[in-house]
Amino acid sequence: QSNLGILSPDQIELAKILLENGQSHLFQQWPQLGVDDKQKLDFFDQIARLNSSYPGGLAAYIKTAKELLADSKLGKNPYDGFSPSVPSGENLTFGTDNFIEMERKGVVEARNAAFVLVAGGLGERLGYNGIKVALPRETTTGTCFLQHYIESILALQEASNKIASDESQRDIPFIIMTSDDTHSRTLELLELNSYFGMKPTQVHLLKQEKVACLDDNDARLALDPHNKYSIQTKPHGHGDVHSLLYSSGLLHKWLDAGLKWVLFFQDTNGLLFNAIPASLGVSATKQYHVNSLAVPRKAKEAIGGITKLTHVDGRSMVINVEYNQLDPLLRASGFPDGDVNCETGFSPFPGNINQLILELGPYKDELQKTGGAIKEFVNPKYKDSTKTAFKSSTRLECMMQDYPKTLPPTARVGFTVMDIWLAYAPVKNNPEDAAKVPKGNPYHSATSGEMAIYRANSLILQKAGVKVEEPVKQVLNGQEVEVWSRITWKPKWGMIFSDIKKKVSGNCEVSQRSTMAIKGRNVFIEDLSLDGALIVDSIDEAEVKLGGLIKNNGWTMESVDYKDTSVPEEIRIRGFRFNKVEQLEKNFTQPGKFSVED
Ligand code: UGB
Numbered sequence: 001q002s003n004l005g006i007l008s009p010d011q012i013e014l015a016k017i018l019l020e021n022g023q024s025h026l027f028q029q030w031p032q033l034g035v036d037d038k039q040k041l042d043f044f045d046q047i048a049r050l051n052s053s054y055p056g057g058l059a060a061y062i063k064t065a066k067e068l069l070a071d072s073k074l075g076k077n078p079y080d081g082f083s084p085s086v087p088s089g090e091n092l093t094f095g096t097d098n099f100i101e102m103e104r105k106g107v108v109e110a111r112n113a114a115f116v117l118v119a120g121g122l123g124e125r126l127g128y129n130g131i132k133v134a135l136p137r138e139t140t141t142g143t144c145f146l147q148h149y150i151e152s153i154l155a156l157q158e159a160s161n162k163i164a165s166d167e168s169q170r171d172i173p174f175i176i177m178t179s180d181d182t183h184s185r186t187l188e189l190l191e192l193n194s195y196f197g198m199k200p201t202q203v204h205l206l207k208q209e210k211v212a213c214l215d216d217n218d219a220r221l222a223l224d225p226h227n228k229y230s231i232q233t234k235p236h237g238h239g240d241v242h243s244l245l246y247s248s249g250l251l252h253k254w255l256d257a258g259l260k261w262v263l264f265f266q267d268t269n270g271l272l273f274n275a276i277p278a279s280l281g282v283s284a285t286k287q288y289h290v291n292s293l294a295v296p297r298k299a300k301e302a303i304g305g306i307t308k309l310t311h312v313d314g315r316s317m318v319i320n321v322e323y324n325q326l327d328p329l330l331r332a333s334g335f336p337d338g339d340v341n342c343e344t345g346f347s348p349f350p351g352n353i354n355q356l357i358l359e360l361g362p363y364k365d366e367l368q369k370t371g372g373a374i375k376e377f378v379n380p381k382y383k384d385s386t387k388t389a390f391k392s393s394t395r396l397e398c399m400m401q402d403y404p405k406t407l408p409p410t411a412r413v414g415f416t417v418m419d420i421w422l423a424y425a426p427v428k429n430n431p432e433d434a435a436k437v438p439k440g441n442p443y444h445s446a447t448s449g450e451m452a453i454y455r456a457n458s459l460i461l462q463k464a465g466v467k468v469e470e471p472v473k474q475v476l477n478g479q480e481v482e483v484w485s486r487i488t489w490k491p492k493w494g495m496i497f498s499d500i501k502k503k504v505s506g507n508c509e510v511s512q513r514s515t516m517a518i519k520g521r522n523v524f525i526e527d528l529s530l531d532g533a534l535i536v537d538s539i540d541e542a543e544v545k546l547g548g549l550i551k552n553n554g555w556t557m558e559s560v561d562y563k564d565t566s567v568p569e570e571i572r573i574r575g576f577r578f579n580k581v582e583q584l585e586k587n588f589t590q591p592g593k594f595s596v597e598d
Helices: 009-020 037-052 057-074 097-110 145-162 183-192 240-248 250-256 272-286 323-331 360-370 400-406 431-435 446-463 497-502
Strands: 082-085 113-118 174-179 203-208 214-216 227-231 261-265 290-295 305-311 316-321 351-359 376-378 389-394 396-398 413-417 472-476 479-483 486-489 515-518 523-531 533-538 542-551 555-559 576-580 584-588 592-596
Touching: 009 037, 009 057, 037 057, 037 227, 057 376, 057 396, 082 323, 097 145, 097 272, 097 497, 113 145, 113 240, 145 174, 145 183, 145 272, 174 183, 174 240, 183 203, 203 240, 240 250, 240 360, 240 400, 250 360, 261 272, 261 360, 272 290, 272 351, 272 413, 290 400, 305 323, 305 351, 316 323, 316 400, 316 413, 351 360, 351 400, 360 400, 431 446, 431 479, 446 479, 446 486, 446 497, 523 533, 533 542, 533 592, 542 584, 584 592
Parallel strands: 113 174, 113 261, 174 203, 290 413, 486 515, 515 533, 523 542, 533 584, 542 592
Antiparallel strands: 082 305, 214 389, 261 351, 290 351, 305 316, 376 396, 472 479, 555 576
């Protein structure tokens, strides 16, 4: 009461909200007016932020928290009354006629899409000190994830605009969700690199705010133990992307501009853009309101399963069920063996890789109803079985893939399954944890992420007719991986299989010890036999033919131990570095026709 004098009317309103929602403890240790006044105003600044960044404000946050904490205390299962079954979706196999047709359709649609990258997470499991999008996707060229994503979007934009009429040319919007942990470093990376060739006006950063931590089952907000004027906060999860997009006003703008799709993707899947054109083609063909990209998943593997859930009351939805919940849910619903592989050797429930394609119109309509709020969950760590006290404060969380939970059953929710080698290789685990992954399961480390790029590119070229030599097995940072030829290309060289095939002809072969980096657009591989390292760059106006026998000592791979701090972190987490012994390196800066032969 005595402090009211320093507060503005808005701050008094906020104080009332807190008091009416069981938060009087926050003010218990406040001294009288005149003492710590600046800190008290800082406290209200934080409260105002927490209140305005949550749909429905702090009152709604506290109310939901109380309900979810009560359910958690009772041990209530969120899937009570639901029975799981295998949903229907599209299965695509790389290189088939259907795949090629879906890619063609996807390129047509790309100019009607906006891309949204969720990059607010620090990646604690990876333990890397920088932001994850700044990590090299592969170290042959050193291109970081963010650069690769931007160049892929630009390549799609160009291919899509090429087949559209002049008046409907469009710059694809690119949104990055950041957080306090990643925002300034993401912006700096973009600015230092001139947005990697994208127009700065095409890029929007939306920063997510953290949410208040909770001390007990009454959802009392947790004060910072070292500062009684500050509330502890933690990340709310990638589900925030929906409310941020909604409040940014971008959805209306995009609809007015004629856009039709919003594609969501995560920070370190270096293979994702191999899958984007075809799955966008599937969305357009099947008119999916929601299309989740998925890969075959081994039963009990630690990725969520896409599942159809049907409630006893008739409701049904197609949704990601996290792997630790799928097995018990199946066991409780008449499948005594739980989540097991079927005759294909995989679980019948496809693995969610958390890349979503939403149709913009129905998405905007839905968010207008919900304000972008996503069904949340809480995961308190209790002190003991009475479940009355927490080991440390907790908070509500939400996931972007839970968006379909509020949709009516009439919504067209499907998925597209693609080969793992083509579509999914995230970098999530540190070397120590990756080395402990049971044999046969994916490491999801910087080592496996980079090797997956070379494998995918080698397999794609094999399918295009190049004899790429089989890989060798090698142990790097304690992980056994297949090492294929180190083949990379820029997205503008080939985004879809039919374009790549046009760039390859004759009898071509690449040995396992080879490195090939194609950085130019109009580079053609014709009767090439490569045994060594070849790096080619060119301006768009130059047409370059790579052919004949090219042989040199090439680049060798040297093992590096992840504990060796004399090596930069982004290298040592891979367990190897290149020793660039010898290469043929060409850069064509003049227009014309050229050929590269040894
Ligand atoms: N992220 C944010 O932008 N903000 C946040 O507050 C948190 C994260 P993780 P997670 O690919 O195999 C997801 O930590 O959440 C961004 C799916 O839920 O890499 O453990 C962050 O920057 C799971 O179903 O993954 O698991 C990153 O880009 C499964 O599909 C993204 O959100 C799993 O990914 C994901 O964060 C997977």
